[in-house]
Amino acid sequence: CTRRLAFTFPSQVFRIPGVQLHTTGALMGASVEDFNNAKAQLGTLKKDPGNHVKLKIYALFKQATQGPCNTPKPGMLDFVNKAKWDAWKSLESVSQEEARQQYVDLIKSLVSAEGPAVATPPPESAQAFQSLLVTTEDGITTIRFNRPEKKNAITLDMYKELIDALHHAGKDDSVITVMTGSGDFYCSGNDLNNFTGIPQGGIEKMAKDSGELLKHYVKAYIDFPKPLIAVVNGPALGVSVTVLGLFDVVYATESATFHTPFSQLGQSPEGCSSYTFPKIMGNAKASEMLLFNKKVTATEACNLGLVTEVFPDGSFQSEVWTRLKAYAKLPPKSLALSKQLIRSKEKEKLHAVNDAEVERLIERWLSDECMQAIMNFFQAKPKL
Numbered sequence: 489c490t491r492r493l494a495f496t497f498p499s500q501v502f503r504i505p506g507v508q509l510h511t512t513g514a515l516m517g518a519s520v521e522d523f524n525n526a527k528a529q530l531g532t533l534k535k536d537p538g539n540h541v542k543l544k545i546y547a548l549f550k551q552a553t554q555g556p557c558n559t560p561k562p563g564m565l566d567f568v569n570k571a572k573w574d575a576w577k578s579l580e581s582v583s584q585e586e587a588r589q590q591y592v593d594l595i596k597s598l599v600s601a602e603g604p605a606v607a608t609p610p611p612e613s614a615q616a617f618q619s620l621l622v623t624t625e626d627g628i629t630t631i632r633f634n635r636p637e638k639k640n641a642i643t644l645d646m647y648k649e650l651i652d653a654l655h656h657a658g659k660d661d662s663v664i665t666v667m668t669g670s671g672d673f674y675c676s677g678n679d680l681n682n683f684t685g686i687p688q689g690g691i692e693k694m695a696k697d698s699g700e701l702l703k704h705y706v707k708a709y710i711d712f713p714k715p716l717i718a719v720v721n722g723p724a725l726g727v728s729v730t731v732l733g734l735f736d737v738v739y740a741t742e743s744a745t746f747h748t749p750f751s752q753l754g755q756s757p758e759g760c761s762s763y764t765f766p767k768i769m770g771n772a773k774a775s776e777m778l779l780f781n782k783k784v785t786a787t788e789a790c791n792l793g794l795v796t797e798v799f800p801d802g803s804f805q806s807e808v809w810t811r812l813k814a815y816a817k818l819p820p821k822s823l824a825l826s827k828q829l830i831r832s833k834e835k836e837k838l839h840a841v842n843d844a845e846v847e848r849l850i851e852r853w854l855s856d857e858c859m860q861a862i863m864n865f866f867q868a869k870p871k872l
């Protein structure tokens with residue numbers, strides 16, 4: 489029985505091939521009911537103006553069932569097939585197993601987002617995010633950066649979504665919360681476009697507003713009430729690295745790297761890293777990273793104490809998720825209260841550090857050094 493999910497896409501209809509409700513459903517690990525519910529959602533999905541969700545479903549399905557895209561690139565004017573090809577191609581480095589998992593997570597998040605009741609719908613995952621995939625399953629809320637085509641760079645809206653997602657995850661009935669990335673990067677840090685628009689209210693207001701947003705973003709990590717675990721699936725840059733000092737456990741795949749090119753960008757450290765990094769790795773090593781832009785490998789980051797454990801690329805996802813599922817079976821209150829005991833002594837200090845870092849950054853964002861560095865990135869696209 490081969491039934492297909494169909495939806496309109498720029499005035500045409502294209503189909504997700506091969507969604508066989510019985511055989512493929514079992515293969516992909518989602519139930520027939522999930523697919524039926526997802527199908528109903530796809531017909532009415534209102535919050536998908538750019539068809540991002542639909543394209544994502546298409547691409548994940550292709551990647552999971554056929555592996556990396558090796559078909560010829562469609563012509564520029566073949567908009568529909570080009571969009572599909574780009575979406576599939578962007579998953580090149582996602583393993584079939586990971587794509588399968590992401591596909592199932594996405595289908596399930598659609599089902600619980602707006603659809604018919606499922607067995608135990610976590611109310612928090614009822615939110616639809618543009619740039620994140622948030623799911624709750626087996627006691628784990630997973631917040632996944634989901635802009636793989638931009639290496640998961642964090643836009644202003646995405647900071648807001650992340651704050652929301654963290655607040656919800658802190659209150660939902662999951663036992664642990666996991667952050668990870670879609671595609672080949674964990675996250676390339678702040679989206680440098682955040683500073684390129686001509687802001688209403690002037691550049692000073694933009695810097696001040698960005699400072700406020702950053703402060704709230706970092707605060708969401710400082711105050712996070714239950715175990716927070718980073719699953720670093722690839723390179724990490726900037727603010728996605730600095731906040732790692734506020735996580736409870738950081739697992740990294742062997743090929744992940746950690747890079748905080750602040751002085752290169754005319755900026756200064758954030759995410760409380762000016763305090764947590766020297767504390768974790770000592771002043772000398774922290775200075776290499778935070779002042780002199782040293783990019784460290786996963787193994788080096790582990791030796792420095794920033795990363796808890798490194799796993800081979802080939803078995804990263806399966807080893808880590810097996811472990812996380814076991815952690816999520818531990819008594820939730822005991823875990824949360826123990827985390828709070830470990831972190832509470834530091835909280836006041838961390839908030840003060842956050843305030844000071846943001847104040848310094850507001851000054852930096854208005855500096856010639858910073859503006860020049862951002863212009864250089866977009867003009868020359870240097871590889872950092």
Ligand SMILES: CCCCCC/C=C/C(=O)SCCNC(=O)CCNC(=O)[C@H](O)C(C)(C)COP(=O)(O)OP(=O)(O)OC[C@H]1O[C@@H](n2cnc3c(N)ncnc32)[C@H](O)[C@@H]1OP(=O)(O)O
Pocket residue numbers: 637638639641642644647676677678679680681682698699701702725726727728749750753755758865870871872
């Ligand atoms: C509220 C504001 C708070 C601010 C807090 C302060 C935070 C500071 C930081 O996070 S500093 C770190 C900032 N990040 C960077 O400087 C990274 C810049 N990007 C790169 O160096 C490279 O893109 C790369 C190393 C991440 C990846 O290189 P490569 O594998 O060669 O891919 P591409 O360069 O082709 O990237 C693909 C696509 O993504 C776009 N992109 C990637 N990262 C960013 C980014 N951080 N900001 C904006 N755009 C980014 C890149 O431009 C390409 O787009 P295109 O396909 O050309 O449209």
